[in-house]
Amino acid sequence: MTNLIKKRGLIIAIIVTLFTLLILLNVYFSNSVTVKISQLNVRSGPGVNYSLKGTVKRGTHLQVTAKKNNWLKVVANHKQTGWVASWLVDKTTIGHHSKLAETTIVLDPGHGGDDTGALSNTQKYEKKYTLQIAKRVAQQLRSQGARVILTRSTDKTTSLVSRPALAEKVHADAFISFHLDSSDVANSASGVTSYYYHDGASKRLATNINNQLRSLPLPNRGVQFGDFLVIRNNTVPAVLLETGYINSNSNFKRIKSIKYQNQIAQDVVTGLNNYF
Numbered sequence: 001m002t003n004l005i006k007k008r009g010l011i012i013a014i015i016v017t018l019f020t021l022l023i024l025l026n027v028y029f030s031n032s033v034t035v036k037i038s039q040l041n042v043r044s045g046p047g048v049n050y051s052l053k054g055t056v057k058r059g060t061h062l063q064v065t066a067k068k069n070n071w072l073k074v075v076a077n078h079k080q081t082g083w084v085a086s087w088l089v090d091k092t093t094i095g096h097h098s099k100l101a102e103t104t105i106v107l108d109p110g111h112g113g114d115d116t117g118a119l120s121n122t123q124k125y126e127k128k129y130t131l132q133i134a135k136r137v138a139q140q141l142r143s144q145g146a147r148v149i150l151t152r153s154t155d156k157t158t159s160l161v162s163r164p165a166l167a168e169k170v171h172a173d174a175f176i177s178f179h180l181d182s183s184d185v186a187n188s189a190s191g192v193t194s195y196y197y198h199d200g201a202s203k204r205l206a207t208n209i210n211n212q213l214r215s216l217p218l219p220n221r222g223v224q225f226g227d228f229l230v231i232r233n234n235t236v237p238a239v240l241l242e243t244g245y246i247n248s249n250s251n252f253k254r255i256k257s258i259k260y261q262n263q264i265a266q267d268v269v270t271g272l273n274n275y276f
């Protein structure tokens, strides 16, 4: 009888121990991620602007202890602690690994839906081309690993105030609004302008991007101060790009071409890279 009780006690003890072990293992692995890209930066805080503490290689297991602004606080190799960009942990490859990979960029295709924007001489609306251009920029930025969020990805009405609000919400490192200019008289103006509202980071960002946009086949009208809501009411570095006059026949020929749109995308990516 006593032997039976002892045996029973032993079995219960073993079962309890096994369950505890299972739960512990589950907790351990559910909060664990593995680095799949060749090298991942570890920073002192949740953002690209925090100092670099080191790097971890492909195959390293990271224990996740906290999350903030889409960054993960991790323990690597049971000793090294720091922060990594969560979206890079999910990636298996990155085309060209730059600091840009650790950034969150909000792209804002101007207008949309009921708000058509300016009209070309061939009755085509600005809203269509701002979306095409922003999507090409998004594609190139994503290929470099960046986390890209668009204020709209379809032809839908999007309020002005919601655009900078989104940039703040996702803790973006930069906000870029895409527009096309229009002059009072058709075919009377031509060129590309980069606008900023806030001095400092925004102006620096506008300058870096505009330096690259000089490679475009349209005249460059420079970096200018512009009082636009989406860059004025913005808490992150913000610029507004006018990449040609939609009611200029020569400009519009470029605006609607894939080649020109891809050139803008490449210039914006290089400009952002230089800025960071």
Ligand SMILES: [Zn+2]
Binding pocket: 110, 111, 117, 118, 126, 178, 179, 180
């Ligand atoms: Zn516009």
